[in-house]
Amino acid sequence: MGYDFTTLSPTDFEELIADLLSAEWGTQLEIYTEGRDRGIDLLYTRKIGVDTKAIIQCKRYGPKQRSQLLTAVKLEIKKLDRLLPQRYVLATSVALTNPNKDAIVDALKPYCLGTQDIYGANEINALLRKHKHIERAHFKLWISSTAILERVLHAGIFEVTGANVDYAIREIKKLVPHDGLNRALVVLKENNHVLIVGNPGIGKTTVARMLLCHLLKDEYEPIWITNNISEAWEVIGRAEQEKRKTVLIYDDFLGQLVFSSPRFAKNEDSSLFTLLDKVSESQYLKLILTSREYILEDAKRVHGVFSTNADSLVKATISLADYTEAARSKVLFNHLYFSDLSNERLIKILETKVYAKIVRHANFNPRVVETIAKAANSKHLDDDEYIRFIEHEFDNPAKLWRYPFDHEIDQIGRQILIAVASFDRDPLSNEIRAIILAMNSGESSEVLNSLFDRSLKQLVGNFLNSEYLPSAGSRECRQHTTLRFQNPSVREFVNEKILADPEWVLKIARSIQSFDQIETMIDLAEGIGSPIYHQDIWSVLGAAARRVQMTKHMYVMNCSDTHSFLGPYKAVFSHDYHLDKILARRLRIEGNLYPESQGFLDLKSALLKTDIWFEIFTAIQTDAEAMSGISDSVKCFTSRFGKNDGFLTQMRTVMRTAVIRILEKNIPTYVTEISELLELCEPLELTTLELLTIRHAIQRCVNEQTSSRSPETYYLDEDLSALRSLSSKLDIDLEDIESDLGNFIEAVEANSGDPEYEASTAPSSYRLEKENSLDIDQMFQGLRDRIP
Template sequence: MYDYTNLSANEFEILCSDILSRELGIDLRHFSPGRDGGVDLTESPTEKKVVVQVKHYSKSTFSSLKTSLEKELEKLKEMKPRPNEYYVCVSKDLTVDNIKEIRQIFNDYMDSDKYIFTKNELDEFLSKESNQDILRKNFKLWLVADKVLTQVINRDVFIDGEVLLDNLEKDFKYFVQTKLFNSCIEILEKSRKILISGDPGVGKSVTSKMLTFYFVKQGYQIRYTTNGEISDLKRSLQDNRELKEVILLDDCFGQYYLKLKQWQDSELISLMNYINLCENKILILNSRVTVLNEAQVVSRKLREYLEDDKVKIKTINMNAITPTEKAKIFYNHLLKNEIPNDYYASVRKNKNYITIVKHPNYNPRIIEYVTHQRRYSKVEAEKYYNFIIETLKNPQEVWEEEFSQGLGVGDRVWMHTLFSLTDTLVSIDLLEECFINRLQMEGNIDNTTNKFEECKKRLTSSLVKVVDDGKGMVTGVLNPSINDYMKHSILSNQLEVNNIIKASVYIEQIEKVLGNAFEKEVNLMLERGTILEKKSINDKIPVYIIFALINNRIRNLDYRKYISEGLLKINNLQDFFGTKLSKAGIISKLLKDTEIFDFYNIKELLEDYSFRRNFITNLNLKNVTAILEILDSKEYTEEPIFEDLIDSYRSMIENHVYDLDLLDYIEAEDCKDVAIAYYNGTNEEYEEALEVLKNQITELLIEEIMSLIFGPNNDEIKEYTFEFIIDRLNDEMEDVVKWYIEPEPDDDYPDPREDNFEDDYTLDTLDIILDRDI
């Protein structure tokens, strides 16, 4: 029933300790190998009345298990005093004959086979309702129990992004379930939102991934984005609020804050507000500490939201992992990468692993680096420990040697081209196109072989990963620290920046390497018309063009055909070189600027239905109202084409009114009387208070919206339009108000940063984990 192969030897010992402690009614401790004298678990290191030998031999033959147990018998014979009870706990399924043979080995110490716990007995124990707390502690065990991972891989559980599955089974098998992970679960089960912060490489992404699959176990579907676009994520959410969905936004502010667009904080807050309203939605965010801090400095709205005591969103610092947990992470990496015993010997010698685990620069990403075969194989086995310590002392040099000495010119061009295109993942075909263009410019590389495939093969698994995202093959760096290194090395090298710009196929490549200087370059390209020579991954060029037409008053009839597309693609609010620009603002300027309006003959363009449609889509109620005021003031509003445009805008207004979020018009203070009646009054008093509040909100809607749009004399339109608003108020008001007046919990989960996460570890604790064979 349960798959114990995902547990390390130490994790299996801990599981057996929990199980037998409860089964026998005593508190068992476990000990490090080499000093146990045949004892893995016992209630007292001095008396040893009860002794348990644990054998994690799930993948081995019974013959190997038997041989190992026969060796334990020799240790048992030397044990003074003789234990009263001796148990054997194994992770294998055993036949009746197998059990008899083990019983025969320990015939002098066992009077029945009840002292032998096999996989079958362990499964039976963990299946009991009364023991679910022990099962829950072993996340890796219970998640697989119902074949959840198999369901995910077979797409029985919907995932928006195949990248989430990349290396899932390995991540899962070697994941360490920390106290912080358990704390995250508690917070999410209560508040349904969490933001996990921490330094690069401390495990934010893998923790977020495992939290996501924890909720898959609870029947949730996954919504996930790999490109950081919150709007894409929001569009993937189902309208059904009853549908259980867990939303994962990895690196929610980007790898550097400059990736957070001006409108993205509003979209993120909107997403979190949506989660507030939907009891069946879970939101998991993560961000680097530095990026999160900068985001809050730059965005007052985001800072106020996160600091509001009423907001059930918690920031957990992933740096608070304990020495014991660090030891487990280190050991799992050693197992995962199959470190040879002669290398591991230098780590075990004189208990060197204690220095590693307690090093101030300890970081799972550095541990991942030093346990990779490509790196450790470059040093002699007896110097492996020194290599690890030197890397911990100088973590900024983790990738420097790899790039400067380990890569050829073609490999570096491949990596630099990848950096110029993305911080996350990019189509392998698109990368190849840009790589080939760069090689043609270089001119000094042998092109008689397929250089792209050769470089990809060399770099895969050491610096980059290639996965199928469901739409095609995509590639990106193995972890963000590689991008950190390239950002510094490339941007500090003006010659390489110039080469990337010169060889660029896509405008995003220029934007990536120029940063703040990109505005000047784009303006020059717009004035010269050379911007049309570039492609755009995100179809930005039409938006740049319409921005230039309006703000720089550039006149170039070659740009006329891009105006409609630019209007369609611009979001409600865009950030152009630090300037906030709305679609409504562009349209307003376009209508008011007579010279530009006439030069590009906008009036003629408006006669095309598709242009008019692009003119009005993606505008909110306030935007539409502002544009209507401009149109009403124009001298040509009586012409049929403008009458049609105005009618389209008015239809949009009615649609906006119909889709209004009532929460925007209700304050907690407004619900005070309703709350009093709800808790202390009669049902009639509650209904009366609710009706009063409905009337207040209806009047507010009429005053603030309808009078603004239709004017004070359109009472007939107002009455017609508000019929469906009143119906909605009748249907939804009670639920909306209850959302405001439900009492707050008496207490909240404390910030884990304020807890003492340093467990009472001793040298024995670390020895148990690390002083054992791989």
């Protein structure tokens, strides 16, 4: 295939030529840093066959910009007269005809010895076909091929509204490999998984994207985990069965801004480490996780199992140290070169040399670089104000959004952002629309709908990203538009705005449309410092919770078509809220009202009813994640009423009665579920008849598992462990059942195995610029190539 090299910056192109000609000529080419006053950006070699000083100049233009190239080449003759090379070689991304080459040779006499020293796009592509290891080492080249780009889009590596090939190419152009990427590659290769950690904005997700691009070369299919780790188990069984290489990506798997207990549910920690074991032994699976370092430490503190096993997660830490001056310069240069900033603004950057201050700033941050390189974030500033703006923005990344929020978007736009922040998931645009209509109930709905559409268009691509998704089971019908903040710094800023003005909390609380908002609103209400608003907020939230408790729980998750060869796809799911979550969240609200409200007393009464607990426990019949939610809810009840409260003793007695009814109805499918249900009711005081009921339920679950035609070893191992624990805890003889299950697991494992694995063809690391070869001023003069 032939490349047009448009995904490469001038520096990327220069490095490619250095590698290609070094391989072709059998000698190491070096960066020729002539000095700022001479103003020439060249490569040279000491030997090409004989002891000859040769200068190789790289000119990266669009594929058809022949006239611009010839004009630029003619300007070089005076510089060559000063340098007096014995040989001059030109490498350019422009496709050249023989007459084009003849004209260049004439313009560069006597230094250019002939057309054999002119490397146009065709000649460079020929060298790439000859030296394939060079092509593999420059991933921004091969990822720009049509076939790979289509896979990039299908995999959702760059999530954005209306993502297309052009958008993917624009994002790829900005990528810069660094030491952190190479470390992550080594960890992934050696362990089949990697946990990428680092501070906010340091580039964790960018490294994950580059790893995905790397794996695409080896025919891996990326699958983004959007909800929780249970998604992975639904994917990997099919992937291994079909011998399909799959890489699972779980971005911010512990939460985006703080540790998220609901996202990292009760058994998700043990499920994760079981998945790690599975991935490490597989020849078809890889796993990439990302998390902020402080959130990782918080998770260790909160979760015992996670803390005990956390060392089995092999980390690659991305830090500011990975961004050497060379890497920083390339990050900034690429974002500026491929930005939508005006040429006048680029000229001002060159004139003031503000790029040097940014590159050497103590708080250099790739996310801030991305933000200052977007024209929309500074359109209210003139060029001089823009320079002052970017000089100070690295001190507080969140403040980047202050002026646009206060001055560039309208009131409806601000309300939309506040409403999006009231969800702990990606809300649907129609949900946000309903909130805005409720927040402005005195206005004309027709006018508000028009204002909403206009404001949302203004926000998407700046403050927000959106994505068009289908409902589960209807891949082709994309009727939902989900919204999310462009990056975590936007959410941080909006949250600060809400907490700084409690009126926002009241406005949202009065306009709540989904029970999915309640948890976030409780957290925001608890963060309000002013006691003046407390009772008003809790009263309004209580009324809202009662009003919306029957709304559907919406979430985005990967969905698989059983009979489709296309693989999983992201879709919008919905289901009724489980009763325990409704009670737990309402209890958190009512418990903050003084004196005790009637709603609080009603909730206490409900928790002492067997029918209520029976309904709560039946959720495990249809929802694999229900048990972890029930466990969290029971913790909430226990925390609210105190460990020694007589109320808790009564509640646990009612719960035990409900559990026995559940077992009699043959609802649990796994022994682990039986164990977890009984654990919720501890301490256990069981009758002989109840113990017999429990033993019968365990026997039934094992019989169902061992008679399955496609048993899942993960669940079998979990059940065996739970069975042994119950035998000890309840002091009942389960040896015969344990033996049957153990023998079955051995037989299943004996019949499983992985086929031969195809070796990787992608490089194990990427070429990095030598620090001592860098001339920042020289590099940024390359911005002039973008200016007509």
